[in-house]
Amino acid sequence: xxxxxxxxxxxxxxIQAEVEPRQHLVDFLREDQSLTGSHLGCEQGACGACxxxxxxxxxxxxxVLAVQANGGTVETIEGFSASGAYRDLQQAFLQFNxxxxxxxxxGMLLAAAELIETNPTATRTEIREWISGNYCRCTxxxxxxxxxxHVLEARQSN
Amino acid sequence: xNKPKELPALAPVTNEQRYIGMSEPRHGAKRLTEGxxxxxxxxxxxxxxxxxxxxxxxxxxxxxxxxxxxVMEMPGVVAVIDGKDLATVCKPWVATLSHLAxxxxxxxxxxxxxxxxxxxxxxxxxxxxxxxQAEDALPFLDVEWEELPALLNMHAALDxxxxxxHPDLGDNICFKRSLDVGEVDAQFAKxxxxxxxxxxxGRHTGVTLEPRSQIAHYSADGRLTVYxxxxxxxxxxxxxxxxxxxxxxxxxVVCFDVGGSFxxxxxxxxxxxxxVGVSILLKRPVKYVADRLESYLSDIHAREHIIKGRIAAxxxxxxxxxxxxxxxxxGPYSMFPRTSAIEGNQVVNLVGGPYKHKHYRAQLNVVFQNxxxxxxxxxxxxxIACAVTEGLVDLAARKLGMDPLEFxxxxxxxxxxxxxxxxxxxxxxxxxxxxxxxKIEDLMDYKSLLAEQKSxxxxxxxRGIGFATLIELTNPSPAFYGVxxxxxxxxxxATMRMDPTGVITVSVSVGEQGQGAEGIFAQIAADAVGVPxxxxxxxxxxxxxxxYGGGTWASRGAGIGGEAVLLAGMALRENxxxxxxxxxxMDASQLTVKNGKIFDRLNNQEKIPLSEVGRVGYYxxxxxxxxxxxxxxxxxxxxxxxxxxxxTNGVQASYVEVDTQTGFVKLxxxxxxxxxxxxxxPMLVDEQMRGAIVQGIGGALFEECLYDSQxxxxxxxxxxxxxxxxxxxxxxxxxxxxxxxxxxxxGAKGAGEAGTAGAPGAVVNAINDALxxxxxxxxxxxxxxxxxxxxxxxIP
Numbered sequence: 001x002x003x004x005x006x007x008x009x010x011x012x013x014x015i016q017a018e019v020e021p022r023q024h025l026v027d028f029l030r031e032d033q034s035l036t037g038s039h040l041g042c043e044q045g046a047c048g049a050c051x052x053x054x055x056x057x058x059x060x061x062x063x064v065l066a067v068q069a070n071g072g073t074v075e076t077i078e079g080f081s082a083s084g085a086y087r088d089l090q091q092a093f094l095q096f097n098x099x100x101x102x103x104x105x106x107g108m109l110l111a112a113a114e115l116i117e118t119n120p121t122a123t124r125t126e127i128r129e130w131i132s133g134n135y136c137r138c139t140x141x142x143x144x145x146x147x148x149x150h151v152l153e154a155r156q157s158n
Numbered sequence: 159x160n161k162p163k164e165l166p167a168l169a170p171v172t173n174e175q176r177y178i179g180m181s182e183p184r185h186g187a188k189r190l191t192e193g194x195x196x197x198x199x200x201x202x203x204x205x206x207x208x209x210x211x212x213x214x215x216x217x218x219x220x221x222x223x224x225x226x227x228x229v230m231e232m233p234g235v236v237a238v239i240d241g242k243d244l245a246t247v248c249k250p251w252v253a254t255l256s257h258l259a260x261x262x263x264x265x266x267x268x269x270x271x272x273x274x275x276x277x278x279x280x281x282x283x284x285x286x287x288x289x290x291q292a293e294d295a296l297p298f299l300d301v302e303w304e305e306l307p308a309l310l311n312m313h314a315a316l317d318x319x320x321x322x323x324h325p326d327l328g329d330n331i332c333f334k335r336s337l338d339v340g341e342v343d344a345q346f347a348k349x350x351x352x353x354x355x356x357x358x359x360g361r362h363t364g365v366t367l368e369p370r371s372q373i374a375h376y377s378a379d380g381r382l383t384v385y386x387x388x389x390x391x392x393x394x395x396x397x398x399x400x401x402x403x404x405x406x407x408x409x410x411v412v413c414f415d416v417g418g419s420f421x422x423x424x425x426x427x428x429x430x431x432x433x434v435g436v437s438i439l440l441k442r443p444v445k446y447v448a449d450r451l452e453s454y455l456s457d458i459h460a461r462e463h464i465i466k467g468r469i470a471a472x473x474x475x476x477x478x479x480x481x482x483x484x485x486x487x488x489g490p491y492s493m494f495p496r497t498s499a500i501e502g503n504q505v506v507n508l509v510g511g512p513y514k515h516k517h518y519r520a521q522l523n524v525v526f527q528n529x530x531x532x533x534x535x536x537x538x539x540x541x542i543a544c545a546v547t548e549g550l551v552d553l554a555a556r557k558l559g560m561d562p563l564e565f566x567x568x569x570x571x572x573x574x575x576x577x578x579x580x581x582x583x584x585x586x587x588x589x590x591x592x593x594x595x596x597k598i599e600d601l602m603d604y605k606s607l608l609a610e611q612k613s614x615x616x617x618x619x620x621r622g623i624g625f626a627t628l629i630e631l632t633n634p635s636p637a638f639y640g641v642x643x644x645x646x647x648x649x650x651x652a653t654m655r656m657d658p659t660g661v662i663t664v665s666v667s668v669g670e671q672g673q674g675a676e677g678i679f680a681q682i683a684a685d686a687v688g689v690p691x692x693x694x695x696x697x698x699x700x701x702x703x704x705x706y707g708g709g710t711w712a713s714r715g716a717g718i719g720g721e722a723v724l725l726a727g728m729a730l731r732e733n734x735x736x737x738x739x740x741x742x743x744m745d746a747s748q749l750t751v752k753n754g755k756i757f758d759r760l761n762n763q764e765k766i767p768l769s770e771v772g773r774v775g776y777y778x779x780x781x782x783x784x785x786x787x788x789x790x791x792x793x794x795x796x797x798x799x800x801x802x803x804x805x806t807n808g809v810q811a812s813y814v815e816v817d818t819q820t821g822f823v824k825l826x827x828x829x830x831x832x833x834x835x836x837x838x839x840p841m842l843v844d845e846q847m848r849g850a851i852v853q854g855i856g857g858a859l860f861e862e863c864l865y866d867s868q869x870x871x872x873x874x875x876x877x878x879x880x881x882x883x884x885x886x887x888x889x890x891x892x893x894x895x896x897x898x899x900x901x902x903x904x905g906a907k908g909a910g911e912a913g914t915a916g917a918p919g920a921v922v923n924a925i926n927d928a929l930x931x932x933x934x935x936x937x938x939x940x941x942x943x944x945x946x947x948x949x950x951x952x953i954p
Contacts, residue, residue, distance in 0.1 A: 020290075036200035037193020039417070041367045042450040046876035049367055077193030090191040094183045097845045101672030102190030103367040103417030109191065132885040135876070137367050137418050138672050140852030141884040143845055 006070040011035075011079025019066045026050040026061025028069075029076055037077035037106045041135065048134035051107035052076050058114050077106035086113050088154065092147035100138030108134050112148045120156065124149055165840055168896055171724070171904055173731075174688040174752045177681035181841035184677035186670070186696060196414040198371040198387050199447045206373065206443040207236050208289040209436050211429055212282040212299050213452060214274035217308035217528040217869025221272055224282060225300035232298050234291030239283040239436055241271035248435040249401050251426075253492040255642030258499050261333040263492035264324040268401075268431035273306070275323065275490035276530050277870055278455025280429045283436050285444065308528040308869040312464065312487040315525035323490055323526045332492050333499035333524040335506055339581050340517030345479035349470035353553035357546050358938040360862030361462035361487075363454065364535050365881055368417020370457060371447040372430060374437035381408045384434060387416040389424040389671060390709035395701045396645045397426045397495060398434060413699035419671040420853065421535040422457050424711050426494040429456060454874030459863055460501060460535035462487045463542050467509070469550035470517075475560050477569045479517035480510040480581075482546060486524050489531035495644050498532050499524050504539025504631075507582045509547050511629040512591055512807065513569045518581040528869050534711070540630055540915030541854055548626045548919040549937050552926065562923075563604060566627050566809075567595050584631075587800070589807040591627060593895045594831040598625075598809050601893050602829045607813060615931060621815045621826070622930075624923025626916040630806045632834070632908025633717035633899065637802035649797030650719045651705025652726040654683060656734060656790040658776045660754055660768030662687055664726070665697040667707025668719030673910055674842040675715045679723045681838060682904070686727020687734070688751030689768065705793055713908020716838055717804065718796055721902040725794035733789045737775045738766065740782050800901040806908060808832035810851070810916035812924040813888075818932070818950060821943030823859060823925055825888040830916065833895040835907035843909045844892040850913025851890055856882045858918035862940050 003018040010033065019028055024043075029035045029052065041047035043062045050061035053075040054068075080086065089112060092098070099105040108131065115122055115130045122130065127145050136144065171178060189195060226238040250265040270281045282299055286292035309315055309323050315330035323330055346352055373385040382404060388394055391411040398409050416423065433446040448456060463486045470478040484505050488498035506520040555565035570591035571578055578586045598604075604623075611621045639646040650667045657663065664683045670676045676696040684691040697703060707722075708714065731751050738756040739746035742765055749765070750757050756765045774781060775788035782788065798804060813826045830847050837843050860880035864872045873879045898905025918939060926935040929949065936949040947953045 030200075035193075036197075037195070039197070039368070040199070041369075042876040044450070044875060044877060047367060081192040081194075090188075093191050094188060097184065097674070097841050099187060099190055099672075100674070100845065100849065101366075101368065101418040102187065102195050102415060103197065105190050106193045128884040128887070132883040135367060135881065135883065137365055137420070137853070137881070138849045139845060140848035140850075140882075140890065141887050142848050142889055145884065 004067060006067055008069050008071065009073045011075055011082065021065065021067050023066045024062050025052065025064040025066045025069055028066035029061065035076045035078050039103050039106060041103065046135070048107040048111065049104050051110045051134070053110060058110050077109065080110060080113070089113060089116065089151045092150050096143045096147040096150065098139060098143040098147040104134060104136045108136065108144060115148065116152060116155065120152060122152060165837055165894055165896065168836055168898065172685040173750060175685045177691055178685050178838055180839065182677065182681050182691065182839055184674050186676050197368055197417050198373060198385055201373060201385060203373060203375060203443040206445055207285050207287055207440065208292050209283050209285045209433055209444050209446050210292040210296055211280040212284060212296060212301060213455065214270065214277055214279045214281055216305050217277050217310065218306040219274050219303045220306055221270065221274060221281060221301065221303055223302040229284060229295050229299040232295035234287040235284065235295045236287060237285040237440055238299065239285065239439060241267050241269035241281065243439065244269045244432055244435045245271060247402060247438045248431050251401065251494050253494040253497050255497050255639065255644055257642035258333055258497065258503065261492065261497060261499050262327055263332060264327060266428065266491045266494065268428045268435055276528055278452065278530055280432055283432055285436055285440065310527055310529060310865060310869050312485050312525055312527060315487065315527055316523060323528065330526045331523060332488055332526055333502065335503060335522040337506055337518065337520040337582060340479070342479050342481055342517045342519040345517045346468065346470045349478050350473035351471045351554050351557045352468060353550060353557055354466065354468040355549060355553060355937050357465045357467060357549060359461045359463040359542055360940050361459045361532070362857050362861040362863060363457050363459045364420040364422035366418035366420060366422050369448040369450060369453045370423060370427065372433055373443055373445045374434040375443040376437040376441055378441055382434065383410045383412065385412050387423055388413050389419045389669065389711055390646065391669065391699060391701050392667065392706055393646050393709065394426065401431055402434065402438060410702045413669050416671040419710065421538070421711065425458055425496065425533050427456065450876055451874060454879065455530055455871060458493055458533040458535060459530045460532050461542060461857065462532065463505070465546050467546045467550050469554045471554040471558060475558055475565055475568050477513050477515045477554070479515055480547070480550065481519045482509050483521040487527040487529065488524055489529050490526055491531055493531045493533035495646065496534055496639065500534055501532070501539045505543045507584055508540060508543035508629065511543065511547065511580055511584065512571065512627040514571045516581060529865060536850065536853060537911045537914035540628065540911065541857060541918045544626050544628045544915050545919040545922055548923055552923050562625055563595065563599060566625060567592070570595065570627060585801050586805050587899055587901065588897050589629065589805060590833045590895045590897045591807055594807060594809045594833060597893055597895060598811055598829055598831045601831065601891060602811050619815065620818055620928040620931065621813065622924040622926065622928030624812045624920045624927055625809060626919030626923065627809045628807065628912060628916040630713065630912040630915050631803035632713035632806050633798045633804035634712045634714060635798050635802050638712060647706060647708040649795050650707035650722045651793055651795040652722040653705050653791065653793040654726040654730045656730060656768065656772060658769065658772035660689065660693060660772055662689055662694045663697060664694060664723060665704045666719055666723060667705045668710055668715045669698040671710060673715065673846060674839065675710065675719060677842060678716055678720060678838045682720050682723045683727045686724050687731045689754045693754055705795065713910045716906045717902065717908050718798060720838060720906050721796040721904045722794055724904050725796055726792050729792040729794055733792060734768065734771055737771050737788045740786060741766065741770065741774055796902070798901050804899045804901060804907050806834050806912055808912050808916060810920040812920040814921065814924040814928060816925055816928040816946060821946035823941065825855065825886065828888050828890040830890065830913065831893045831895060832909065832912055833897050834909040835896060835898040836905040837894055837896055838906055846909045847892045847913040848890045850911060851917040852882045852887055854914040854917025855921055857939060858921040859940050
């Protein structure tokens with residue numbers, strides 16, 4: 001199948017690659033770039049496990065083509081973690097046991113981080129609404145809400 | 159909010175207890191917050207190919223001809239393998255258990271031969287170099303087939319002279335059971351109150367966020383390794399040996415991170431055997447990852463039941479008798495190897511379980527149909543038995559004009575009555591219904607809620623309060639599977655090794671799927687030996703290195719696996735002390751291990767670190783007495799043999815608001831009081847409860863596999879199959895009563911499923927309580943807005 005050249009800044013590094021035009025961004029990240037921290041739960045944009053950041057905003061990695069990221073900036077959970085910008089959030093997830101199997105966690109963390117960025121005074125209800133695009137089958141969500149609320153409060157008081 | 163409440167301290171179970179009973183975070187989960195998990199689809203092996211399955215597009219069909227020419231010419235295609243090809247290496251199976259008298263099923267092949275019996279049954283394997291190539295090729299496979307009439311309706315399955323799905327079996331009944339205890343007819347005849355209702359349960363499924371996936375690697379030297387996301391690796395090893403005629407010594411099953419299981423990943427699926435068979439035929443690694451659409455059609459479903467139930471009570475508010483007639487449809491085959499009759503069997507065992515009545519009759523029919531096979535999913539029968547029992551209890555209380563909580567208090571088996579044999583014959587070691595009911599009344603401030611409900615009703619706001627008292631079987635003995643001939647271990651083992659520097663490696667036959675098993679094993683190991691928890695490393699999931707054991711099912715990880723870890727840790731500690739005694743020339747009984755060091759017990763003086771015990775024990779055995787041999791690796795196994803199961807108990811309450819114009823239900827709050835014996839980690843138990851409750855709420859309000867009249871599943875994708883999301887879920891308050899089981903030192907009972915067992919009953923009862931002013935009720939789950947409006951007769 002014909003391929004096309006793309007380039008992007010991926011987790012802070014400039015990269016170039018040859019991709020099939022039909023390849024999803026998350027497949028490109030997982031298969032071609034060995035960044036397996038983003039997960040595939042449904043491949044139809046319903047579950048949020050493949051959430052990554054494209055040009056500063058979270059997107060469903062299964063609903064964006066790799067070629068659409070051409071010339072852009074992509075951050076995955078691996079870069080998010082290495083940056084250290086949300087270590088408090090990652091720590092709160094552990095402290096509150098806001099993850100069990102961990103399959104939704106990468107997407108959940110990226111979604112939560114965008115809430116922390118855009119609505120630093122979010123209420124519990126607003127947190128619940130914000131993360132309701134991310135499916136978690138294990139926790140029942142309350143611990144995730146608690147962890148995010150904890151980080152919001154701690155960041156406010158700092 | 160989720161900070162676990164301080165639990166009253168139980169007597170310590172180890173000498174130097176620091177971690178058991180504490181909300182220790184799961185240290186092993188840190189990498190999962192960094193995107194560094196290792197799930198099956200993350201792995202790539204050299205020479206690996208990818209398999210996709212052509213699945214039956216209809217509920218029932220005859221396979222006439224499979225033309226492989228066109229698909230074989232597609233780019234990247236390596237092989238196309240049908241049922242006959244696969245049957246050359248894989249034997250068919252019939253899933254029955256000898257202790258379920260009369261159970262029958264038909265032979266099932268990994269890939270269907272001649273006939274496919276449900277939409278989604280795998281028929282042909284298409285193997286290619288990449289997953290995309292395999293999927294590209296799939297439409298070019300030409301299967302000639304003829305649609306056959308489908309048996310979908312459970313009642314029709316019982317019709318005399320109707321269609322028989324497997325003619326060789328004679329009828330459509332997989333399993334039948336009748337139970338008649340006491341004098342049921344006489345009790346109903348004399349009862350002041352008799353209430354009856356029909357309870358319906360929508361077929362639903364587990365929806366693990368990670369789909370079922372595996373990599374099978376059969377190498378040229380005749381060894382099979384299967385990388386799997388599975389709850390019971392040794393069970394799978396045994397099944398592969400039997401179906402493919404391999405030796406246990408040549409089969410290894412390895413589980414890494416598992417992205418949710420809930421019972422979905424504890425079965426032997428046809429496509430699982432097919433993937434292994436493909437690897438054996440091709441002698442190279444083969445990866446299979448279900449896509450979400452095939453997950454809905456091929457993961458086990460559960461809980462399609464229609465139950466007619468009756469309750470008899472005296473004028474004084476005493477429950478006299480229960481009677482049920484349960485009809486459940488399980489798909490075309492009993493599922494391998496646990497069978498599909500267990501769920502219905504549990505319903506019969508458990509209805510009326512919390513109460514002290516002496517009269518009970520039950521009838522069960524488990525029937526075949528052309529839908530996805532059903533089998534054990536979190537809670538297995540409990541959510542059904544509980545919703546039926548508690549729904550009937552509420553109807554009786556309402557008819558008597560009694561408060562539902564008061565009615566339950568009068569009828570539960572008293573806390574001082576144990577051990578007790580329940581009316582269905584179940585043996586109950588020790589339960590705490592009375593304490594749990596008292597506790598939930600306080601926890602939810604029941605009186606204030608009643609007052610609030612009353613005053614809001616006057617304003618046209620309809621809120622309801624629902625209770626569900628429950629029992630839950632955990633810590634099973636061999637009575638569950640072993641006695642029925644299933645090669646599924648009820649025992650588990652732990653091997654514990656102290657390395658020269660004093661670190662402890664624990665390898666356990668119960669694995670981790672997110673519940674926190676490895677976390678609590680580390681807590682138990684640290685306390686049993688007497689080391690800081692960061693000395694402890696856990697190994698699970700690999701049949702080549704872990705002791706032989708059962709794995710994760712029936713809420714047994716903490717109670718059985720945890721006890722094995724405790725016993726191994728205590729034995730290792732003894733061995734450490736023996737070496738230390740030699741080194742220090744003291745009596746071992748004078749010494750103790752604390753915080754990774756040897757102490758003199760009498761004066762609490764620090765003597766030597768564990769690294770000194772390790773140094774001498776491994777490198778300087780010449781300095782030890784001639785006939786003394788240090789043993790710094792020990793293995794202990796544990797199985798619970800005193801009772802068939804160790805039952806837990808609890809009670810849940812739900813507070814809801816029903817919009818009687820739209821039929822929408824708002825979940826305002828949920829409470830649970832749970833007695834799982836000794837709580838090893840309050841935070842993890844609370845989170846098991848919350849997650850399980852939300853899964854139960856899913857079945858009660860949202861989740862149903864909807865089929866059309868031809869047997870096509872209509873909502874088999876994540877957008878159309880509704881599950882609980884964060885917005886709709888309430889905060890859930892959890893409290894505990896701790897009544898340890900005396901069958902183990904640890905005293906822990908299971909906690910993973912009770913949430914799912916009780917939530918549907920509590921929520922449905924709350925909805926019906928809200929509808930009391932309208933004189934109507936609904937016991938048809940999932941309770942959708944449409945059903946509520948129909949119940950209110952606002953729509954036809």
